[in-house]
Amino acid sequence: MGNYLLILVCLRHSRRHLGRTLLLIFGIAMGVAGVVAIDIAKTSVEKSFDLSTQALVSRSTHQITGTGLEIPQQVFTDIRTDLGIHRSAPVISRHVKVSQLGDRILTLMGVDPFSETHFRNLHISPGEQVLSGIMTGSNGVFISRSHARQYNLDIGSPLDIFLGSRRTPVTIAGFLDSENSAAGRMLEGLVVTDISLAQEILDMGDTITRIDLILDADDPAEKIRDLVGNGLFLVETDQQNLAVRGLSQSFETSLTAFSMLALFMGIFLIYNTVSFSVTRRHRLHGILRAIGATRSNIFFTVMAEVMVYAVIGSVFGVLLGILLGNGAVQAVVATVSEMYFTLTVSQTHISGFTIAKGLLAGILAAFVSGFFPALSAAGTRPVSLMHRTVSEKKFNRVVPGLFICGLLILAAASLLMRTASTHAGSDFTGLFMIFFGAALMTPLLIRFLVRILLAAGMGSLGMMVKMALRNITRSLRQTSVLMASLMVVTSVYIGIEVMTGSFRLSIIQWVDDHIGGDIHMESADPLARSLDQDLVNRIRHLPRVTSLSAYNIHPVFSRASGKVHLFSYQSDQSVKRWSWTAAPKEELDALLEEGWIFVSEIFARQHNVMPRQGAAAVLETGKGPVTFQVAGIFRDFFMGGGRVVVSPETMARFWGHGDITALQLFLASGTPAEPVMDTIRQMLDPEDMIEIRSGNAIKKSILAVFDNTFIITSALQVLTAIVALTGILNAVTALLLERTREIGILRACGTLTGQVRQLLLHECFFYGLISGILAIPLGTALSWVLIHIINQRAFGWTYDMVLTPGVFFQAIALSSAAALAAGIFPSLAAGRTHIPTALHME
Amino acid sequence: MSDIDKSFDDSGSRRVIFRRASARFPSGKISVIVGKSGVGKSSLLNLISGIDLPDKGTIQVGDHCISFMNDTARTLFRRRHIGFIYQFFNLIPVLTVLENVTLIAELDKVPQKTCRRRAESLLEQAGLYDRRHDFPETLSGGEQQRVAIVRALVNDPDLVLADEPTGNLDQETGAKIMEMITGLARKKNKTLVMVTHSPDAAAWADQIFSVGSATLAPMDSHPHG
Known part of the structure; x- marks a missing residue:
C-alpha cells in the first residue's frame, strides 16, 4: 500500500x-x-x-x-626606557555614566595617542587629523559616530561624565569611526580621551589602570616581572x-x-x-x-x-x-x-x-x-x-511496572545530581530524569488518589462527582499523560516559587545581618571614598544612635576573577552565617586578628577554596601574592562577586588602607530614621558627597536588583506554562471528545445540558486537583535541586529552602483552575451535543 | 403525532425521512415499528422522545405537546415520562448496575432512599439484584440489556421507547428480553413503542407500523389480530 x-x-x-x-x-x-x-x-x-x-x-x-587596579605611570616609563619595550601603551579604563547618552554605563578610556598605533585602530574624524592633535590640551572626548547620531550630538556638544555622584563636563572633540558595523558596535561602549584628561576626570594623579603590552618570545618577560615586583x-x-x-x-x-x-x-x-x-x-x-x-x-x-x-x-x-x-x-x-x-x-x-x-x-x-x-x-x-478498552487493559497491566521504572529513574537522577561533577549538562540530564521518572509513576499514583478521594466521601457528593472520578481511571492511559504534564508544570511553578521565595527570605535575612542597621552612609564620590574620622566619631555619639558598624571596602585585583572586594571592620555589628569554619565560632575573631581571613562562598567557589582544615587562598597584595589561611566561609549575596574580610591591621599592612568608607547606624528601638538622617545631613559640609539612606530603602533597592536576576527565570516559567497549557487544552479537548457517546446517552436519558457540562468540568477539576497534589512532592524535590544544585552552581549562593503551605495551596488552585479553564470550551461544546449523532458514535 | 415532516442534510442534498406522517400509539399498548435499514425508524423514536425535533407537525405525549418545548423542558419531560432502551445497551461504564439504574432519579433529586428501593425492587424482578454492585463490562449482553430495561422503567415512565432491543443479542437471549420488556410493560400498563427487525419481536405487538418512503403507516394485520 x-x-x-x-x-x-x-x-x-x-x-x-x-x-x-x-x-x-x-x-x-x-x-x-x-x-x-x-x-x-x-x-x-x-x-x-x-x-x-x-x-x-x-x-x-x-x-x-x-593590586588596587591602578599603577604608577612611572612604571610605563621604566618599561619603555629601562627595558626598551616599545610595543607598550598606558591605559586608563573605568566605567562611567554619560547623562547625554541615555545614562548608559560606558568605559571611559584614557589612551596615549603616541603609543596606540600598535594596539587599537581608533579611526577618528573629522578629516585625517591624528588623535593627538585633537585631544592634547583640550577637554575633548571621542564617542562613536553612530552613538552620537542616535542621541543627536555633534562635535562641540557638551557631555557630563558621572563617576558616582561626581560630575565632569567635557565636550565632543570628534567621532570614532569603524570599518564595519561589528567594529562600530564595539566602539559604542567607549568614551575615549587623552590619558591626562582621563586622569583629571578620574582624579587619578599620576596613576593609570594598566599597561598593555605586545610581547613575543624575545621579550624579557622575566625582567618585566622583576621590574613590576610588589x-x-x-x-x-x-x-x-x-x-x-x-x-x-x-x-x-x-x-x-x-x-x-x-x-x-x-x-x-x-x-x-x-x-x-x-x-x-x-x-x-x-x-x-x-x-x-x-x-x-x-x-x-x-x-x-x-x-x-x-x-x-x-x-x-x-x-x-x-x-x-x-x-x-x-x-x-x-x-x-x-x-x-x-x-x-x-x-x-x-x-x-x-x-x-x-x-x-x-x-x-x-x-x-x-x-x-x-x-x-x-x-x-x-x-x-x-475495542478501545483493549489498549486500556493492556496499559493497566503495565502500570505497576511503570511505577517501579519511575522510582529507579528517580534514584538514578538523584545519584547523578549528587555525585556528578559541576558539569552543567548533568543538571539538565538530572532534571529530565526527575520529570520523566515522576511521569512514569503518575498512573499508579492517580489510581491510588482516585481511590482515596472516593473513599474519603467524594462519591457521596453526587453521581456526577463519582462519574468524573471514575472516568479518570477508566481512561488512565490518556488521562495519566495529561495529568503528568499538568503535574510537571505545576511542580515547575512550585519549584520556582519556593526557590525565589526562599531566596528572597535569605536575602532579607542577609541584608538584616550584613547591611542591616537603620541608616546607611557611604561616600557617593568613588574618588574620595574615605569618611572623615572626626565625623564618624561625632555620629557615633549622636543621641539615639546605639551602635554602628564602620568598615572599609576596596576592590583589588584577582587573577581568578578579575577583582575581589576586601572588607575590614573598625567596628562590626554584622552577623555572618557560616557555611564552614576552621575553628569554633567564638574563636574566629581572634584568628582574624592573627591575619587569617574570612571568605564569601562566591570567592571560595571562584578561587577553589575547599571547606576543610588547612584551607588557604592566595591574594594579590601590595607586597605581591600572599597566601592567607581561611578561618571561615560565610554565606554572602554581595553584588560584584567574591568578598574577603580581613582585619584592619591586615588591610593596612598588605594593601595600605586604614580608612572608613561606610557606616551602618543602629538606632534605639522605636526611633524613626528620618530625623536622625536630617541631623547627620546638617553635620556635613555642602561639598561632601555622602549618600545617606535608610535601612529600608537599601533593603528595597537590593531586593529589586535580585528580583531582576530572576526576570528571565520567571519569563521562562511563563513560557513553560504556556506550552503546558496548550498541551492541556489540546488533551482535555481530545479527552472530552472521547466522551461524546457517553454524553449522548446521558442526554437521551434526560440529563440536562448544564448537568453534562457540570460532569465534564468536575472531571477537569479533578485532573487539576490530583495533578496539583502529585506536584507537591515533585515541586519540593525540584526546588531542592534548583536551590542546592543549579542555583549554587550558577551563582555560587547557598540559601535555606523555605516551604510554606501557601505555595502548595496556590499550586493546587492554579492547577485546578488551569484544568477547569481548559475544560470550558469543550464542555460548552459538549452541552450542544447532537444526541442522535452521538448515540451512533463508536 | 400528526403531520410530521422531517428531513436531513445528506452531503448537500435533503433526505426526506417523513412527509406529513401521522400516527397514534395508544396508551398501555405495545406498538412495533418495522422497516428497512435507514428508512428512519430510530429517527422516529428520537422525534417521539424529544431528542430531535420535527421540521413540521406536532408530537403529543399524553397531554404534553413536546414539539413546542424548549430543550430543557424536553429533557426534563424525557427524564420523567419516557424510558429509553437501546440496541447497544448504552450503559455508563463507570457506574455500577445500581448506579446506572438510579442515575436519572438522582439527577432529578428523587431522595436516594426512594430511588434505591425502587431500583433494587426492579433489579430483583430482572434477576440482577446480586449483580447490582458490578460494573457493566463484567455483565453479559443479555444482562446489560436487562439493566437497560430496568433503567428505562425505574422512573415509572408513561412511555417506553425501545430501539432494536434484541438486535445485539442471540435469538434465545433476545426472546427472553422481549418477554421481559413486554411483560413489564403490560404488567405496569406502559405504552411501549419498539423499533425492530425481528419478526419474533413483532409477534408481541398490539399494533404494527411500517416506515418507508417517507411515510408511517399501520399495517393491516398482525399476530394479535
Missing part, C-alpha cells in the same frame, strides 16, 4: 481536526522558541562580552596591573579575559536548563496530541490494517505526519524565538552586568548555529514523543476494531 496515500489519509483526518493540529504546531513552536530565545541570549552575551572587551584589549598579549602583576590578556568570561557561564547554562524545560513540556504536549490522535484513529488504522497496510506502513504514516508538523512548528518556533530573543538578551545582559562583569555593549547576535539548533531540537523532540504513539498505532490489529 502506498505510503503517500496513507499519509494523505492522515493529513486529511488532521485537517478535519484543525484546531488540535494547530495547537500541536503551536506547542512545538513555543518549545523551540524557548530554546532559540535563550540560545540567542547566551550567544549575545558572548558577543557583547567580546565587543565590550575587544576595543579595550585589542592586540595586547599581556597586561601589567596593580603590588604589580604581569598577566596574559587572553587568560584573564577567559577567567572573567567564565564567571557567568554556569548562570548561562542554568538558563539553558530552563529553556530545555520548556522543550520538555513541548515533548509532553506532542506525545499527548499524537497519542490522542492515534487513539481516535484506532478504527481507521484497524481498517487500513484489515485491507492490507503493514505495521511499518502505519508506523511510517504516523511518524511522517508528526514530522510534517514538527518542521512547521519548528520553523515558527525559530521565528518566535528570534522575537523573544531580543527581550531575553536585554534581561540576560542586565543580569550578567549586575552579577558578573559590566557589559558596555549589548548586541543581539543570531547565528545560523542557533537556528539549526532550534530546528533540530523541535524535530528531535517531535520524533522522540511521536515514536511510542506511532509504535502503538502500528500494533493495531484488524481484529481489535472497535
Whole structure:
C-alpha cells in the first residue's frame, strides 16, 4: 500500500481536526522558541562580552596591573626606557555614566595617542587629523559616530561624565569611526580621551589602570616581572579575559536548563496530541490494517505526519524565538552586568548555529514523543476494531511496572545530581530524569488518589462527582499523560516559587545581618571614598544612635576573577552565617586578628577554596601574592562577586588602607530614621558627597536588583506554562471528545445540558486537583535541586529552602483552575451535543 | 403525532425521512415499528422522545405537546415520562448496575432512599439484584440489556421507547428480553413503542407500523389480530 496515500489519509483526518493540529504546531513552536530565545541570549552575551572587551584589549598579549587596579605611570616609563619595550601603551579604563547618552554605563578610556598605533585602530574624524592633535590640551572626548547620531550630538556638544555622584563636563572633540558595523558596535561602549584628561576626570594623579603590552618570545618577560615586583602583576590578556568570561557561564547554562524545560513540556504536549490522535484513529488504522497496510506502513504514516508538523512548528518556533530573543538578551545582559562583569555593549547576535539548533531540537523532540504513539498505532490489529478498552487493559497491566521504572529513574537522577561533577549538562540530564521518572509513576499514583478521594466521601457528593472520578481511571492511559504534564508544570511553578521565595527570605535575612542597621552612609564620590574620622566619631555619639558598624571596602585585583572586594571592620555589628569554619565560632575573631581571613562562598567557589582544615587562598597584595589561611566561609549575596574580610591591621599592612568608607547606624528601638538622617545631613559640609539612606530603602533597592536576576527565570516559567497549557487544552479537548457517546446517552436519558457540562468540568477539576497534589512532592524535590544544585552552581549562593503551605495551596488552585479553564470550551461544546449523532458514535 | 415532516442534510442534498406522517400509539399498548435499514425508524423514536425535533407537525405525549418545548423542558419531560432502551445497551461504564439504574432519579433529586428501593425492587424482578454492585463490562449482553430495561422503567415512565432491543443479542437471549420488556410493560400498563427487525419481536405487538418512503403507516394485520 502506498505510503503517500496513507499519509494523505492522515493529513486529511488532521485537517478535519484543525484546531488540535494547530495547537500541536503551536506547542512545538513555543518549545523551540524557548530554546532559540535563550540560545540567542547566551550567544549575545558572548558577543557583547567580546565587543565590550575587544576595543579595550585589542592586540595586547599581556597586561601589567596593580593590586588596587591602578599603577604608577612611572612604571610605563621604566618599561619603555629601562627595558626598551616599545610595543607598550598606558591605559586608563573605568566605567562611567554619560547623562547625554541615555545614562548608559560606558568605559571611559584614557589612551596615549603616541603609543596606540600598535594596539587599537581608533579611526577618528573629522578629516585625517591624528588623535593627538585633537585631544592634547583640550577637554575633548571621542564617542562613536553612530552613538552620537542616535542621541543627536555633534562635535562641540557638551557631555557630563558621572563617576558616582561626581560630575565632569567635557565636550565632543570628534567621532570614532569603524570599518564595519561589528567594529562600530564595539566602539559604542567607549568614551575615549587623552590619558591626562582621563586622569583629571578620574582624579587619578599620576596613576593609570594598566599597561598593555605586545610581547613575543624575545621579550624579557622575566625582567618585566622583576621590574613590576610588589603590588604589580604581569598577566596574559587572553587568560584573564577567559577567567572573567567564565564567571557567568554556569548562570548561562542554568538558563539553558530552563529553556530545555520548556522543550520538555513541548515533548509532553506532542506525545499527548499524537497519542490522542492515534487513539481516535484506532478504527481507521484497524481498517487500513484489515485491507492490507503493514505495521511499518502505519508506523511510517504516523511518524511522517508528526514530522510534517514538527518542521512547521519548528520553523515558527525559530521565528518566535528570534522575537523573544531580543527581550531575553536585554534581561540576560542586565543580569550578567549586575552579577558578573559590566557589559558596555549589548548586541543581539543570531547565528545560523542557533537556528539549526532550534530546528533540530523541535524535530528531535517531535520524533522522540511521536515514536511510542506511532509504535502503538502500528500494533493495531484488524481484529481489535472497535475495542478501545483493549489498549486500556493492556496499559493497566503495565502500570505497576511503570511505577517501579519511575522510582529507579528517580534514584538514578538523584545519584547523578549528587555525585556528578559541576558539569552543567548533568543538571539538565538530572532534571529530565526527575520529570520523566515522576511521569512514569503518575498512573499508579492517580489510581491510588482516585481511590482515596472516593473513599474519603467524594462519591457521596453526587453521581456526577463519582462519574468524573471514575472516568479518570477508566481512561488512565490518556488521562495519566495529561495529568503528568499538568503535574510537571505545576511542580515547575512550585519549584520556582519556593526557590525565589526562599531566596528572597535569605536575602532579607542577609541584608538584616550584613547591611542591616537603620541608616546607611557611604561616600557617593568613588574618588574620595574615605569618611572623615572626626565625623564618624561625632555620629557615633549622636543621641539615639546605639551602635554602628564602620568598615572599609576596596576592590583589588584577582587573577581568578578579575577583582575581589576586601572588607575590614573598625567596628562590626554584622552577623555572618557560616557555611564552614576552621575553628569554633567564638574563636574566629581572634584568628582574624592573627591575619587569617574570612571568605564569601562566591570567592571560595571562584578561587577553589575547599571547606576543610588547612584551607588557604592566595591574594594579590601590595607586597605581591600572599597566601592567607581561611578561618571561615560565610554565606554572602554581595553584588560584584567574591568578598574577603580581613582585619584592619591586615588591610593596612598588605594593601595600605586604614580608612572608613561606610557606616551602618543602629538606632534605639522605636526611633524613626528620618530625623536622625536630617541631623547627620546638617553635620556635613555642602561639598561632601555622602549618600545617606535608610535601612529600608537599601533593603528595597537590593531586593529589586535580585528580583531582576530572576526576570528571565520567571519569563521562562511563563513560557513553560504556556506550552503546558496548550498541551492541556489540546488533551482535555481530545479527552472530552472521547466522551461524546457517553454524553449522548446521558442526554437521551434526560440529563440536562448544564448537568453534562457540570460532569465534564468536575472531571477537569479533578485532573487539576490530583495533578496539583502529585506536584507537591515533585515541586519540593525540584526546588531542592534548583536551590542546592543549579542555583549554587550558577551563582555560587547557598540559601535555606523555605516551604510554606501557601505555595502548595496556590499550586493546587492554579492547577485546578488551569484544568477547569481548559475544560470550558469543550464542555460548552459538549452541552450542544447532537444526541442522535452521538448515540451512533463508536 | 400528526403531520410530521422531517428531513436531513445528506452531503448537500435533503433526505426526506417523513412527509406529513401521522400516527397514534395508544396508551398501555405495545406498538412495533418495522422497516428497512435507514428508512428512519430510530429517527422516529428520537422525534417521539424529544431528542430531535420535527421540521413540521406536532408530537403529543399524553397531554404534553413536546414539539413546542424548549430543550430543557424536553429533557426534563424525557427524564420523567419516557424510558429509553437501546440496541447497544448504552450503559455508563463507570457506574455500577445500581448506579446506572438510579442515575436519572438522582439527577432529578428523587431522595436516594426512594430511588434505591425502587431500583433494587426492579433489579430483583430482572434477576440482577446480586449483580447490582458490578460494573457493566463484567455483565453479559443479555444482562446489560436487562439493566437497560430496568433503567428505562425505574422512573415509572408513561412511555417506553425501545430501539432494536434484541438486535445485539442471540435469538434465545433476545426472546427472553422481549418477554421481559413486554411483560413489564403490560404488567405496569406502559405504552411501549419498539423499533425492530425481528419478526419474533413483532409477534408481541398490539399494533404494527411500517416506515418507508417517507411515510408511517399501520399495517393491516398482525399476530394479535
